[in-house]
Amino acid sequence: MPELPEVEVTRRGLAPQLTGRMISGVEVREPRLRWPVTQEVRALPGRTVRAVRRRGKYLLVDCGDGHLIVHLGMSGSLRLLPPGTPAGKHDHFDLVLGDRLLRLRDPRRFGAVLWTSGALEAHPLLARLGVEPLSRALHPARLHALARGCRMPVKQFLMDARRIVGVGNIYASESLFRAGIDPRRRANRVSLEQCRRLAAAIKHTLRAAIRAGGSSLRDYVGADSAPGDFQSRAWVYDREGEPCRRCATEIRRIAQGQRSTYFCPRCQR
DNA sequence: CTGGTCACCTGGAAGC
DNA sequence: TGCTTCCAGGTGACCA
Numbered sequence: 001m002p003e004l005p006e007v008e009v010t011r012r013g014l015a016p017q018l019t020g021r022m023i024s025g026v027e028v029r030e031p032r033l034r035w036p037v038t039q040e041v042r043a044l045p046g047r048t049v050r051a052v053r054r055r056g057k058y059l060l061v062d063c064g065d066g067h068l069i070v071h072l073g074m075s076g077s078l079r080l081l082p083p084g085t086p087a088g089k090h091d092h093f094d095l096v097l098g099d100r101l102l103r104l105r106d107p108r109r110f111g112a113v114l115w116t117s118g119a120l121e122a123h124p125l126l127a128r129l130g131v132e133p134l135s136r137a138l139h140p141a142r143l144h145a146l147a148r149g150c151r152m153p154v155k156q157f158l159m160d161a162r163r164i165v166g167v168g169n170i171y172a173s174e175s176l177f178r179a180g181i182d183p184r185r186r187a188n189r190v191s192l193e194q195c196r197r198l199a200a201a202i203k204h205t206l207r208a209a210i211r212a213g214g215s216s217l218r219d220y221v222g223a224d225s226a227p228g229d230f231q232s233r234a235w236v237y238d239r240e241g242e243p244c245r246r247c248a249t250e251i252r253r254i255a256q257g258q259r260s261t262y263f264c265p266r267c268q269r
Numbered sequence: 270c271t272g273g274t275c276a277c278c279t280g281g282a283a284g285c
Numbered sequence: 286t287g288c289t290t291c292c293a294g295g296t297g298a299c300c301a
Contacts, residue, residue, distance in 0.1 A: 001294050034277075034296085057295075074295055075279080090279085108278045110295060125297090152272065161296075168294055237294095257273080260292085 002072035004133065004166030005209035007057050010078050015052040017080055017100060018061070022048045025096035029087060033109050034073060037093065040115040044068065049097070055120070056129050056165030066117035068095075069125065073110030079103050130163040133202050138164065140196040147187040147195065154190050155183035156257050158202075167202060170237045171209065173262045175201045177235045182268045183261045184254070236262040 002010075023044045031037040047063040054060065059078075061068035072078070083101045087094070093104040093113050104113065116123050131137045131146070146163045147154070158164060158172040167175065176183050178201035181194055190198065212233075235245055239262060240253035249266040 003294060006294080032278095071295080073278095074293070106278095107280065108293090108295095110277070150271085156272090159295090170294060258275090259295095 001074075002057060002076060003168035003171050003209075004054075004057060005171070005206055005213055007054055007059060007072065007166075008210050009213035010072075011052055011054045011059055014059075014078065014080070014102070018049045018052055018097060018102070020049065021097040021100065022046070023063070023095060023097055025094070027094040027096070028092070029094075030092035030109070033092065033106065034071070034112040035114065037113050038115060040117075041068070041113055044095070044115070055126055056132070056161060057168075058126065060120065066115060067120055069112065069114040069116060069123070070104070071112040071125075073106060073108060073112070075108040076104060076106035076111035079105070128162055129165050130161060131165070133164055133166050134206060138199055138202070140192060140199045143199045144190070144192045144195040147190050150187040152187060153183060153256055154181060154185050154187045154198075155261050157187035159257075159259075164202075166206070169259050169261075170234070171202070171205050173237050174235055175205045177264060177268060178205060180268055182265075183256065183263050236264060238262065 023046065026042050026044050028037050028042060044063070047065070050062040050064050052059065052061055057071060059070040059072075061070065070078070079102075081101045081103055083096055083099060085101060085103070087103070088105065090107040091103050091105050092109070095102040104111065114125075120126055131142065143164075147157055150157050150160075150163070152160075155172050155176060158167045158175065159169065173183065175198065179194065179197040181190065181198060236251050239251045242251050243249070244251055244264040244267060247264065247266050249264055251262055252265055254261050254263075
């Protein structure tokens with residue numbers, strides 16, 4: 001589920017519920033996530049949440065003297081529940097904050113829950129991350145400069161977190177459709193004019209997805225229904241063989257870097 | 270540095 | 286029904 005919009009919707013749901021509250025309990029039912037959940041994480045009780053931030057697809061829970069870093073991987077979700085709610089099969093981690101329970105469910109266990117007391121910018125997972133796509137830093141000239149030294153297909157370029165964070169497999173295809181660019185085009189062959197359209201397309205696509213997720217947000221966050229709603233309106237993603245919503249040409253699916261890419265061979269050049 | 274491949278893990282859908 | 290195969294929203298590690 002989680003690309004940048006899902007993580008951001010989760011962040012917005014959590015921030016007002018967690019900020020200022022003290023962590024009263026931690027439960028680790030399954031420490032074998034992407035990396036083992038350490039003893040430091042179990043020692044969280046007593047700390048107060050100062051803020052909930054996001055960098056790329058990482059959620060950062062600021063605890064004053066350090067940060068809890070949470071990544072949802074491919075299948076992770078976070079929910080706010082009443083304390084005492086029975087845990088399901090893949091509910092691996094709980095954070096209790098008084099009368100609130102924050103629960104991580106992650107069937108595939110590609111997610112992560114880490115603690116760092118050092119500077120965030122120095123953390124190995126965060127230090128080399130690229131530009132935030134929704135920030136002003138991602139403007140056409142910047143995109144063009146980033147793409148210049150890159151010979152891989154533009155689709156894979158978009159998903160390279162060392163250059164741009166947060167754009168995953170769904171929104172890469174969707175953004176390229178919106179910009180009218182062939183996903184197979186080499187990144188360094190994307191013109192400045194195309195970068196103009198692409199930068200706008202990325203921002204539009206991500207913002208629209210955040211809006212769609214935010215509207216269905218209630219007592220839980222990061223639910224599957226939000227991206228589901230968005231996906232049902234996708235231009236190309238998961239629509240192989242179906243007619244393009246713009247020109248009725250059959251949508252194609254190809255493999256790029258072991259991932260599926262969807263595009264309209266007529267609208268995207 | 271770049272670019273390509275593999276690995277991690279479970280579950281659902283499709284095919285036989 | 287049951288078995289096999291493929292596919293899935295991420296990304297670090299390792300290699301040439």
